[in-house]
Amino acid sequence: MSRAPLLLVLGATGCAGRGVVEAAVAAGRAVLAVAEDAAALQALRQQYPQADLGVLAMPLRSDGDAAALAEAVRNGGRRLQAVIATIGGESASGRLLDQPAEVLRNTLDQDLLPHLVAARHLFPLLPASQHTRYLLVGGPGGGYPWAGYGHRSIAAAALRMLARVLHEEARREGIRVQLLSVDAPLRGADGDVHACAEWPQAAAVGRRALALLEREAPARGGVPAIVDYAASAALTSSKVEVASSPPIRTLPPAVRAADAALRAAPDVPARDLQDARDLLDTFRSFPHPGHRHDEHS
Known part of the structure; x- marks a missing residue:
């Protein structure tokens, strides 16, 4: 044994x-x-x-x-x-x-x-x-x-x-x-x-x-x-920079779908369209589990 x-x-x-x-x-x-x-x-x-x-x-x-x-x-x-x-x-x-x-x-x-x-x-x-x-x-x-x-x-x-x-x-x-x-x-x-x-x-x-x-x-x-934790061995710094507006492909599925729908909706009144896009921009600024943030950044 x-x-x-x-x-x-x-x-x-x-x-x-x-x-x-x-x-x-x-x-x-x-x-x-x-x-x-x-x-x-x-x-x-x-x-x-x-x-x-x-x-x-x-x-x-x-x-x-x-x-x-x-x-x-x-x-x-x-x-x-x-x-x-x-x-x-x-x-x-x-x-x-x-x-x-x-x-x-x-x-x-x-x-x-x-x-x-x-x-x-x-x-x-x-x-x-x-x-x-x-x-x-x-x-x-x-x-x-x-x-x-x-x-x-x-x-x-x-x-x-x-x-x-x-x-x-x-x-x-x-x-x-x-x-x-x-x-x-x-x-x-x-x-x-x-x-x-x-x-x-x-x-x-x-x-x-x-x-x-x-x-x-x-x-x-x-x-x-x-x-x-860094998923890639190439990431050696303890700080990983995250853009304030990540690319659409990195957003949660629901936000990506909403953004795509807005882009395909030219008949929406301009004011409503801008309000919706402002809301999406707010969602983009929220972290989700796929993003990393440094508490000192």
Whole structure:
């Protein structure tokens, strides 16, 4: 039986988590996949019958849950080498002002607080060395409001700050904490019919996450707390410029269709036509999951 040190993947049955597991298995890593859905974990385990892949069905909603997880890992007898946390819930879209405060509270409970309790209880299991890694994976909306998902944007922005705080505090313990920020939804292997072509594949994000774990710290300057995901290897800057009026082909399908309809409607009164075009220009200025924004731009 292999005694290789473990890569712990939290939220392993979500889209990002499955991408990380796929990349880790392909790289020959020993993986312990953790999620709340036992059936989904077993399906994940059966997908890789030859891999050194263990599964652990546990909730991660409170300090008590995180303490139980840490105890289970400790009792497993395998040394923990690194953690990749892809924790996140699901929620419907809607204007923040139109929803009760409970929606935002639940989103923070699902997308933010589990990262804190997990880090608090898993840090002591990690060896204090320059090679120790704890990587969080965050979703879209953290740098700029995601229209219709304001509650998710707030949680994503809070996760960015949590990553900065953990990055500073954990350095004293010899643990490197980083956030891989993916400013777009992910496409899984199943080919979601609602996915856009420009969304990154979950497996590609998984490979990027593993690359961050393996990257050596530079001799001077250290590593950044936040790394923005770039779909192209040619994009080496953490800042990606986005035009204020993106080309029509990069707009959401509904906006592209409306724009095309306006262009084909010469009989519309000039004032109404201008009002409609002004509205479309407003839509163009909104970010959508296919675009990246730097919070300092």
